[in-house]
Amino acid sequence: MADITAAMVKDLREKSGAGMMDCKKALGEANGDMDAAMDWLRTKGLAAAAKKSSRTAAEGLVGVEVQGTxxxxxxxxxxxxxxAKNDQFQAFVRDVTSVALELGDDIATIKGAPLGGKTVEEVLTNNIATIGENQTLRRAKRLQVSQGAVVPYxxxxxxxxxxxxxxLVALESEAATDKLEALGKQLAMHIAAAFPLALNEEDLDPAIIERERAIAQEKAAESGKPADIVAKMVEGNVAKYKKENALVSQLFVMDGKTKISDVVAAAGKEAGAPIKLVDYVRFQLGEGIEKEESDFAAEVAAASGVKQPA
Incomplete structure (x- = not known):
């Protein structure tokens, strides 16, 4: 059985909001696996669905740039x-964002692109040497519309x-640019806060949906209700999850009651031209990256043979 440390319990408590003893038990049941422990807590109704942002750990910067459409x-x-506060590092992120704007998403292509007489990768290597800290170009995404606006935030x-x-929010429309930019800014602020996982329900990762279905199935089965009722409960929970995590069906954070699809439709009527929300990008620094954190007090206690309380 895995050794369950105080730091692991603390981490799970922060991610789940569950009590200390429940987190200890969950980690024990999951043999120390954090994701499995989170699922165990959810099947017991002790934690809400975890957003990927809860695992944010890496440092650095996200850069955005828009030119025309x-x-x-x-x-x-x-x-x-x-x-991240270093001028040399910030200049590099801006330059790489401009390269992605011209060349697209492929990291290998971006790394091989010319930048100041060198390639992007060579500049990155030089930055690592001169700044004295490891750095990585992790991901890039470009959006483009034939007519309309791409709005940054x-x-x-x-x-x-x-x-x-x-x-970034991509809006396809013949409407005036100022109208599109105003709508795009509101949608981008919503996306930053609400963290949708896909544009539409059908775009959600099937593996994530099956995981939610399995959790809902186990939780509903514990209710003791007949099989047909359990099946309806499961499908109801899955449908709710899809609505809450697909952008177009989320409730607008500005009022808490209007679906994003309706917000876009209303803006189109007001602008005098239909508006289509065709895509979006939301990059959160370190999203999905686990970074080991040093707990000095725990290290001292371990070295002295003193057991840390959870």
Whole structure:
């Protein structure tokens, strides 16, 4: 059986909101596997669905840039937040975002692109040497519309176009640009806050849906209700999950009652031309990356043979 540490219990408590003893038990049942422990808590009704953002750990910056009807977002990671404030690092993120805007999403293509007499990868290698900290170009995404607007938004920007959450919203329409930009800004702020997992329900990852169905099945089975009622409960929970995680069916955070699809439709009527929300990008720094954290007090206690309380 895996050794369940105080740090593991603390981490699960922060992610799940469940009590200390429940988290200890969940980790024991899951043999120390954090995701399995989270699922165990959810089957017992002790935790809500975890957003991927709860696992954010890496440092660095997300960059966004828009030119005309296209925009790009990139994520460049560093080991510490201190480096993210470095002028050389920030300039590199801006340059790489511009490269992605021209060349697209493929990381290998971006790394091989020319930048200041070198390739992007060579500049990155030089930055690692001169700044003295490991850095990685993790991901990039470009959006483009034939007519309309791609609208950028950076939440809590550290510098123009740079921050820890970057969003792009692609709107296809003949409506005036100022109308599209106003709508796009509102939608981008919603996306930053609500963290949709896909544009439409049918775009949600099937593996995630099956995982939700399995959790709902186990939870509903414990109710003791007849099989036909259990089946309806399961499908009801899955349908609710899809609505809450697909952007177009989410409730607008500005009023808490209007579906995003209806917000877009209403904006089109007001602008005098239909507006189609065709795509979006939401990059949150370190999303899905686990980074080992040092607990100095725990390390001292372990070295001295003192058991840390959870």
């Amino acid at each position: 296209r925009g790009a977002a990139v994520e460049v990671n560093s080991e510490t937040d201190f480096v 950076v939440h809590n920007a550290q510098a123009p176009g740079l921050g820890k959450i970057g969003v």
